[in-house]
Amino acid sequence: MSDQAATTNSPSNLVVQCPQCKKPVHWNERYPHRPFCSQRCQQLDFGEWATEKNTIAGASVISDDDEWQSE
């Protein structure tokens, strides 16, 4: 059981920064949404990513196609 020993040896007081609100997030079971501090921050980050990607893909496809067709 060397794998379990390694897990036990790793620091349990590791603290990271929430990518969304920059709050300190303790890397343990009290923060199930780590590296985010909460589910709210996790969803905000995913929402921004999804919106950005959707906007870029939609805009480039539609404008390109439209201009080529009308010329």
Ligand SMILES: [Zn+2]
């Ligand atoms: Zn946060």
